[in-house]
Amino acid sequence: MKTCTYLGILGGLGPMSTVYFCELLNRHTAATCDADHIDMLISSRATTPDRTAYILDKSAPDPLPVMLCEAHRLEAAGVDLIVVPCNTAHYFYDGLAKNCQVPILNIIDETCAHLLGIGVKKFGLLATEGTIHAGAYERFCTSRNLTCITPTEEEQVIISNIIFGQIKQNKPVDMDAFHGVVTSLRSRGCEKIVLGCTELSLLKKEGLNDELFVDSLDVLAYRTILACGKTPVGFPTSFEKEEVAR
């Protein structure tokens, strides 16, 4: 892939995680002045119809037309790479990719590649019901001999509530309930727990163990910085392990 000189971010899905992703890009790009950072255009279309609602019920408003409109806006502005900092929205990845001229990094594909790169065989997935229901990670696991373990139905209710009822509403997060689900996934043999929803990435501010958690948003940021020809700095040590393994 040729080096990206102008990055397009298809965001607003949700608005908080878009901002957090941009913060990751800034914080982890080696820079001594403004001009060392990545030139980018960020579409934050907060009113994009709810992705999970549509995945679970096709009579709900379809977000794809809005996402395509925004992707085309980015293309028309001249971006040469698009990233979508939202796992759930990757349900619509094929619909976006086949209608866009510029490449779109796939956060799920990249995260699975990273897991393989650091020697993981089995991981637990924390994500929206939309991502879980769509089997979005399984699709990229089979050919890699990776096993993706998802929460039980009761556990998924807890995770969905943390995402939609707490984080997206700026409310305090029930970290005890969160860690309960994590403990359950670990007891089922998961070596790593993937934060497969960019809202859950925000929980790292509460202090999550870098050795156990793999944040899909970190992976996307890392790959984006590399794709833009910049030097990534300050990522969790697992990224160095992957570099060595390559």
Next chain:
Amino acid sequence: MKTCTYLGILGGLGPMSTVYFCELLNRHTAATCDADHIDMLISSRATTPDRTAYILDKSAPDPLPVMLCEAHRLEAAGVDLIVVPCNTAHYFYDGLAKNCQVPILNIIDETCAHLLGIGVKKFGLLATEGTIHAGAYERFCTSRNLTCITPTEEEQVIISNIIFGQIKQNKPVDMDAFHGVVTSLRSRGCEKIVLGCTELSLLKKEGLNDELFVDSLDVLAYRTILACGKTPVGFPTSFEKEEVAR
């Protein structure tokens, strides 16, 4: 002014403060789901020529053509209000405003209006050498009977180094030196200290006293949220005082 339905952010000046401004908008907009947030398009053109360098030396590359190009990009996309989350860049405000069709909120004008609204007569200004040298705040003070006090030359070196040598380079900030300048400004009768550079706004994460500091970026976020017809929540108490005073 009619309610803004699609916000344009002319950013990247610098990239960090653009992200922080977007975070402020998200955090301080009353919302129960993604779609309650502001639809926006953010141009983060990190490679825009250095604003302070040009203000101090007109033989340096002129950032205005790049800023205008990005403003026109936002206009072409259909935004109905533009904000520029950077004080220094407001040196170019007139050049932008006269060449754009959509209104542009002026962070300096709004900050001075806020100071007047909460009964301030004299304030200290912490900003880049570009902003100080251009007399950017003084211009909006005279008609309001506000007095703007700026650091001494030695103190300005300290502030400039914190902005360019520390914050913009992701390095630890010398908070003792910072507070030394603040103490000096207070001894000269300043009732409030204005964070008149969006990089300095990032220092609030280090814990600055809300009663003493007025953050120009907070003011811009507050006025932007109102302009977009949303309800601002969680701002410093001085904003409530202004509301009462109006």
